[in-house]
Amino acid sequence: MGSGQLHYSVPEESQHGTFVGRIAQDLGLEVEELVPRLFRMVSKGQEEYFEVNVQNGILFVNSRIDREELCDRSAVCVIHLEALVDKPLKVFHVEVEITDINDNAPIFPVTEKQFTIAESSSRDSRFPLEGASDADIGANSLLSYRLSTNPHFSLETIENHERGASLFLVLNKPLDREECAAHHLLLTAVDGGQPQLTGTVQLIIKVLDANDNPPVFNQSVYKVHLLENSENGLLVIKLNATDLDEGTNKEITYTSSTFSPANGKEKFILDQKTGEIHVKGNLDFEDKNFYEIQVEAKDTGNPPLSGHCKVLIEVLDVNDNAPEISVMSLLVPVPEDSPLGMVVALISISDRDIDANGQVSTSLWPHGTPFKLLSTFKNYHSLLLAQPLDREQEAEYRLVVTAQDQGTPSLSASSTLVVPISDVNDNAPAFAQPSYTVFVKENNPPGAHIFTVSASDPDVAENSLISYWLDEKLWPLSSYISVHSESGKLYALQPLDYEEVKLLEFQVRAKDAGLPSLCGNVTVQVFVVDENDNTPVVYGTEVIPISLTVPVTAGQAVGKIHAMDADSGYNAWLRYEMHEAISSPWRVGLYSGEISAARSLDDTEGSYSQRLLVLVKDHGKPALSSTATLSVSMVMNSQAVHGDAHLSRKGGSPKPLMENANVYLIIAICSVSSLFLLAIIVYMALRCRFQAKEAVVYGPGTAALVCASEVGSWSYSNRHSHLLAGMGGEAGAKSDLMVFSPSIPACVENGQVGVVKEPVPNSSEQVSYKN
Structure with a gap:
């Protein structure tokens, strides 16, 4: 019924409330849905002759209808009505034909008509009369005439099928002015209606001579x-x-x-x-x-x-009227998730001309828009949604509807429709990249701003209003990191310690304010960068006895200093220096910490005792250092030279020598001490080897950080390093072996950590590590 029409008929002059038809039933609509769907009648350019009772769906006469006033003498008098309902929008076309009743009597142009007829007029002379007119149509306007009885005149009617009848007054008998100078006749017109109506005109005929x-x-x-x-x-x-x-x-x-x-x-x-x-x-x-x-x-x-x-x-007719375009209904804005086939606008296009001059073709510009025009009934067109909408690609369409007739020359008219597209929440917040890597120096001030994440949402209004939060489902990070919900700024809530935490890995989520809301996330890896905040610590010595019968040769090792730095990289790379190395017969390895003879010593040196001060420095900026004090005693007369070293930050003094009778006891004590020290070294070596094999899982791979001295003698750092990973990493202890080049910093590539060591002077090995 949406594309057809209903046809009713009602007599003119019907009283208000006259029943016309059950329009709701005929249109297939339920009476209960007329009010919710905003049922209404539209009569373009005419009075509201009809009305619909929305309570029972009956179409009735609303005001008096005069067919002659409305349609003049047209054979068919039709009032075109449009029934509109919303939700969804539909249009129904209704025609109500106004039937004629015999309510107009025939009317002559004048009430009295005078003629002058010469008496010499011959018999059968014919004199034209002007007929009457009747505003009705059909049988009600079919007129017949009769003339009052007179012996001289009769009435002749000649039918003209195109424009009514022609009347003639026929002279049947010659006139005699002397007998009758004037004749008075009554001409009556009778229509064909029921009941019949009549009109009259008085004919006054004067008889003249000459x-x-x-x-x-x-x-x-x-x-x-x-x-x-x-x-x-x-x-x-x-x-x-x-x-x-x-x-x-x-x-x-x-x-x-x-x-x-x-x-x-x-x-x-x-x-x-x-x-x-x-x-x-x-x-x-x-x-x-x-x-x-x-x-x-x-x-x-x-x-x-x-x-x-x-x-x-x-x-x-000539083609002098351009088409007329009228937008009867426009439903805007259009949601971008609207279904295909949705009616956006109802447009009336008409042309007052006839035939080819009034035949109109329509077009929609620009081409390629997601809308199309569809002719629904006679001069009505619907603007339909033909393709899916995306507000992020096009937020508004300016459509030009053009109507062109078929006349010569052709005339056209156009109308512009602005169709805005309303937003729906169909885009989740998105970050510029899937993950971010951030480097933060340790010992930062509490609450320091370390990074800013930013997500974008192509939607508008609340659909693009983004808030941020940390995903703490797998590991609580609230004591370390916080994010500002509006700006996306990341803050370190407490000072970070590289020796405790080296990596924080977590996810920041972004949520818009749409209904329902959509989310996006990004992975953030915060690497804690080490600073030189730990002083080297000296924790052990090694004693080597020297016999007097064997001279001490140059380069012979007599002991070794063991030191550790809790930092990493350059900050944990230690070097050893003699405090006063100019006159001393001893020297210390720059990176190994071994104490050896700078020159050969023999029995000519005699017995003596000497205190050595060794300075242990790291390579940080600024460098931190500590000192170790070593006491060396030489014994002559066929006794073994015994070197006893004692390290402390405060320094120490040489131990007194034993009596010759106790030389074997001294040798035994030294042997036990050496064995004990060797056991400690083996234990630490095994422990470092075990810890070096441990790996902490984070992200897509593993990371192991190792520290080493430059010359190949290893200093082991036994400390606990904690790793916090938002994706479920573990925290555990490990040993670090790392060698840094002064000009090449650590790098992160595809989520992996790599360190490259450049060769340094006096070193024959090159160590590189990548995970």
């Missing part, structure tokens, strides 16, 4: 076709009447007795002398397309005689 030949036209009816755009002054027709009399009885003047419609006097003018009819006013086919002029030709005889003719002027 001039007995009236002017005669060469035809009784003239038909002319005229274009509506004819210019003023254009000759329409030249009438010609002849009179057989002579002299003054032959001179003729032309007069236009009546015009139909009455405004024909404003459109045409008749020249009384020549009988020419010219265009006087602007003609409009859409206003009136037919005119009828009664012309009388009268001579100047005494009495004057006259002849009559009828001029029928038909106005032809």
Whole structure:
């Protein structure tokens, strides 16, 4: 029913409330849904003649309808109604035909008509009469005439199927003015309605002598076709009447007795002398397309005689009206998730011209938009959604509807529709990259801003309002890191210690404020960068006894200093220096910490005791250092030289020598001490080897950090390092072996940590490590 129509009929002059039809039932609508769906009637350009009772769905007459006033003499009088419902929008087309009733009586142009007829008029002379008009149509406007009884005159009717009947008064018996100078007749017009209505005109016929030949036209009816755009002054027709009399009885003047419609006097003018009819006013086919002029030709005889003719002027249509576009309904804004086929607008397109001049074709510009025009009924078109919408690609469409007729030349009209697209939450917040790597120096101030994450959302309003939070489902990070919910700024809540935490890995989530809300996330890896904040610690010595019978050769090792730095990399790379190395016979390895003889020593040196001060420094900036004090005693006279070293930060003093009788006891004690020290070294080596094999899982791979001295002698760092990973990493102890080049920092690539060591002077090995 959405594309068809309903047809009702109702007589004109029906009273208010007259039943027309059950429109809701005929349209297939439930009465209960008329109010919720905003059922309404639209009658474009007309009064509200009809109304619908939304309680029972009945269409009834709302006001009086005069068919003649509404449709003039059109054969069919139809009122076009549009029934609209929303949710969804549908349009139904309804036609109500107004049937005619016989409510108009025939009317003559005048109530009294006078004639002058010469007594010399011959029998069967015919005198034209002007007929009556009836505003009704059909049988109600079919007129018949009758003339009151008179022995001299009768009425003759000649049917004209196009424009009614022509009436003639026929002289049946010659007139005798002396017998009767005037005849009074009554002409009655009767229509064909039920009941019949009549109209009358009084005919007064005066009988005159003398001039007995009236002017005669060469035809009784003239038909002319005229274009509506004819210019003023254009000759329409030249009438010609002849009179057989002579002299003054032959001179003729032309007069236009009546015009139909009455405004024909404003459109045409008749020249009384020549009988020419010219265009006087602007003609409009859409206003009136037919005119009828009664012309009388009268001579100047005494009495004057006259002849009559009828001029029928038909106005032809030209293409002088452009199409008219009217937007009857526009549902905007359109949600971007609207279903295909949704009706966005209802558009009426009409043209007042007829035939090809009134045939209209429509188009929609620009091409490629997600909308299309669909003709629904007669002059109505629907703007439909034909393709899915995406507000992020196009937030508003400016559509131009063009209507063009088929006339020559063709006329067109256009109307612009602005269709905004409303947003729905169909885009989740997105970060510029899937993960971020951040380097933060340890010992940062509490609450320091370390990084800012930012997500974007192409939606608008609350659908693009983003808030941030940390995902702490797998590991609590609230004591280390916080994120500002609006700006996305990351803050370190407490100072970070590289020796405790080397990596914080977590996810930051972004959520918009739409309904339902959508989320996005990004992985953040925070690497804690080591600073030189730990001083080297000396924790052990190694004692080597030297026999007096064997001279001490240059380069012979007599002991070794063991030190450790809790830092990493350069900050944990230690070097050893003698505090006063110019005159001392001893030297210390720059990176190994071994104490050896700088030159050969023999028994000529004698017995002596010497205190050595060794300075242990790291490579940090600024460098941190500590000292170790070593006491060396030499014993002569065939006793083994015994070196005893004692390390402390405060320094120490040499131990007293034993008596010769206790030399074996001293050797035994030294042996036990050496074995004990060797056991400690083996234990630490095994422990470091075990810890070096441990790996802490984070992200997609493993990471192991190792520290080493430059020359290949290893200093082991036994400390606990904690790793916090938002993705579920473990925290555990490990040993670090790392060698750094001064010009090449640590690097992170694809989530992996790698360190490259460059060769340094006096070193034959190059160590590199990548995980």
